[in-house]
Amino acid sequence: MRTLWRCVRMQNRIFWRTPVAAFFTLVFPILMLVLFTAIFGNDAFDTVYGRVNSSQFYTPGLAVFAAASSTYTGIGINLASRRELGILKRVRGTPIPPWIYLGGVVLSAVWVAALGVVAMVVLGVAAYGVNVEAAKVPAMVVTFVVGSASFAALGLALASVARSVAMAVPTANATLLPLAFISNIFVPFGSETPAWLDLLGNIFPLKHFGLAFGEAMNPLSDAPAFEWHRLGVLLVWLAVGAVVAAWKFSWEPPVIKGRAARRRRTQPAPA
Amino acid sequence: MGPAVAVSELVKDYGAVRAVDGVSFEVERGEVFALLGPNGAGKSTIVEILEGHRTRTAGTALVLDTDPSSAGASFRDRIGIVLQSSGIDPELTVREAIDYYGAAYSRRVPTGELIELVELDEKADARISTLSGGQQRRIDMALGLVGDPDVVFLDEPTTGFDPAARRRGWELVERLASQQRAVLLTTHYLDEAEHLADRVAVLAQGRIVAEGTPAELRARAGSALIRFAVPDRVEPVSDLLAPVSGDIVGRGRHVEITTDTPTADLAQVTGWAAELGFELEGLTVTTPSLEDVYLSLVADDVNDAASLDGGDSQT
Numbered sequence: 279m280r281t282l283w284r285c286v287r288m289q290n291r292i293f294w295r296t297p298v299a300a301f302f303t304l305v306f307p308i309l310m311l312v313l314f315t316a317i318f319g320n321d322a323f324d325t326v327y328g329r330v331n332s333s334q335f336y337t338p339g340l341a342v343f344a345a346a347s348s349t350y351t352g353i354g355i356n357l358a359s360r361r362e363l364g365i366l367k368r369v370r371g372t373p374i375p376p377w378i379y380l381g382g383v384v385l386s387a388v389w390v391a392a393l394g395v396v397a398m399v400v401l402g403v404a405a406y407g408v409n410v411e412a413a414k415v416p417a418m419v420v421t422f423v424v425g426s427a428s429f430a431a432l433g434l435a436l437a438s439v440a441r442s443v444a445m446a447v448p449t450a451n452a453t454l455l456p457l458a459f460i461s462n463i464f465v466p467f468g469s470e471t472p473a474w475l476d477l478l479g480n481i482f483p484l485k486h487f488g489l490a491f492g493e494a495m496n497p498l499s500d501a502p503a504f505e506w507h508r509l510g511v512l513l514v515w516l517a518v519g520a521v522v523a524a525w526k527f528s529w530e531p532p533v534i535k536g537r538a539a540r541r542r543r544t545q546p547a548p549a
Numbered sequence: 550m551g552p553a554v555a556v557s558e559l560v561k562d563y564g565a566v567r568a569v570d571g572v573s574f575e576v577e578r579g580e581v582f583a584l585l586g587p588n589g590a591g592k593s594t595i596v597e598i599l600e601g602h603r604t605r606t607a608g609t610a611l612v613l614d615t616d617p618s619s620a621g622a623s624f625r626d627r628i629g630i631v632l633q634s635s636g637i638d639p640e641l642t643v644r645e646a647i648d649y650y651g652a653a654y655s656r657r658v659p660t661g662e663l664i665e666l667v668e669l670d671e672k673a674d675a676r677i678s679t680l681s682g683g684q685q686r687r688i689d690m691a692l693g694l695v696g697d698p699d700v701v702f703l704d705e706p707t708t709g710f711d712p713a714a715r716r717r718g719w720e721l722v723e724r725l726a727s728q729q730r731a732v733l734l735t736t737h738y739l740d741e742a743e744h745l746a747d748r749v750a751v752l753a754q755g756r757i758v759a760e761g762t763p764a765e766l767r768a769r770a771g772s773a774l775i776r777f778a779v780p781d782r783v784e785p786v787s788d789l790l791a792p793v794s795g796d797i798v799g800r801g802r803h804v805e806i807t808t809d810t811p812t813a814d815l816a817q818v819t820g821w822a823a824e825l826g827f828e829l830e831g832l833t834v835t836t837p838s839l840e841d842v843y844l845s846l847v848a849d850d851v852n853d854a855a856s857l858d859g860g861d862s863q864t
Contacts, residue, residue: 371632
């Protein structure tokens with residue numbers, strides 16, 4: 279337990295010493311909330327939640343986007359780069375249990391995700407009058423925990439599939455950003471949105487994370503506002519991520535693999 | 550309690566290629582054992598099997614009477630690893646990294662003591678990312694020793710050191726052995742093996758081609774080498790040379806005698822030449838170095854393999 283706590287603290291320290299990560303996971307989503315409400319105004323319009331203010335639409339979506347960035351993109355890139363530097367290999371040679379180390383990485387990312395979500399919600403309430411009700415806070419918390427866990431598992435899967443940083447960064451961005459456009463995060467879906475885009479969004483977890491969190495903040499929904507079927511989809515994705523990670527995760531730096539492969543090509547089999 | 554490291558008939562295949570081919574050796578506590586060989590000879594593969602980073606194909610490998618392939622945290626608590634390929638979180642400072650990794654061990658060396666030992670006092674609060682290559686190798690060393698290990702694996706520990714740092718690195722390794730730790734060292738520097746190792750195994754193409762103390766290995770080539778050439782009219786190897794104790798090899802006019810008694814043999818040779826009345830051209834007596842032995846051992850093996858792979862495996 280103490281080892282886990284030490285691993286979380288060290289990962290947090292690393293996060294705060296990586297300004298680019300801190301900017302993209304924490305500052306960037308908040309900047310988007312400020313920009314969107316400035317560009318589109320804060321008037322009421324028809325959304326998936328019913329007729330609500332634009333800030334009421336954007337705040338939960340961008341909060342969830344911050345959480346997904348911190349867990350999925352953050353864990354994926356962090357582990358890929360730590361593997362590339364041979365740090366994961368070092369850890370495997372120490373008495374630190376591998377699961378504790380990975381647990382530290384995940385919990386640190388979830389902690390940063392929580393900071394991002396709280397900052398977004400506080401800004402939404404304070405600056406734009408976004409609705410938060412005590413009776414629905416449990417639904418917000420549970421949705422956050424399930425969604426973050428799901429995206430953390432997908433982050434582990436990303437680090438397992440993308441073996442290098444050069445692969446992890448574009449893979450993370452090329453998956454999360456397009457999804458944000460079809461998941462009611464960056465743009466509200468109206469009645470004229472093509473059905474196939476709607477379907478596509480429904481397959482992936484981001485939309486369910488965002489809408490479950492948004493319902494828990496929606497002034498028109500009834501408490502406790504749990505979206506159980508969406509949480510169910512998130513749990514399925516959690517399982518998918520965990521299975522891929524368990525199957526493919528490697529502690530060995532990719533260069534070693536290349537060197538071994540080169541040796542394999544140049545070293546003859548004994549006659 | 551067996552030896553600190555015991556390897557027997559160890560085999561590692563990568564696909565169809567046998568990277569380690571029936572290697573056996575033991576390392577006792579308080580002993581520095583060096584695996585010497587060119588790149589691709591299988592040194593790192595053997596060490597990584599012993600560290601638990603890789604699984605073996607066949608044979609046995611025991612470190613502290615434990616099979617590393619199935620060992621857990623309690624095994625890793627007792628070993629120290631200094632690898633070339635393992636990095637350190639660049640965001641942390643020297644002190645933070647030693648604190649963090651050190652906290653995982655049950656018998657940890659105090660951070661300040663280690664920082665002093667590897668002479669990083671002035672860099673204790675500098676980020677790892679700002680350290681020079683040599684300084685990074687020193688904190689590597691500190692992290693390998695932070696758990697007060699019984700067995701230390703050192704993978705080319707002084708690569709990238711300047712000569713003075715290298716000397717100090719050697720002193721550190723000597724101190725480890727004097728503290729009754731077993732040290733398994735890989736290196737391709739002969740002087741390093743000769744200086745540090747109690748015993749050396751020379752590896753080529755996944756096999757041990759020679760093993761012994763540096764002195765024994767040197768003696769394999771005899772303590773001296775007598776070389777000379779005879780005139781055309783003289784039969785280079787005749788009965789008159791029979792009393793010579795060393796091995797005689799004649800190639801045309803050229804003769805090489807490998808011997809442990811160079812004085813007596815030289816007297817025989819010069820007596821023979823004086824009796825027949827000719828001069829020995831280019832007569833020399835030399836002492837072979839460990840390098841001569843090593844190069845001949847490795848070259849033999851590479852030549853054997855050259856027909857198979859064009860001889861460019863040593864990259």
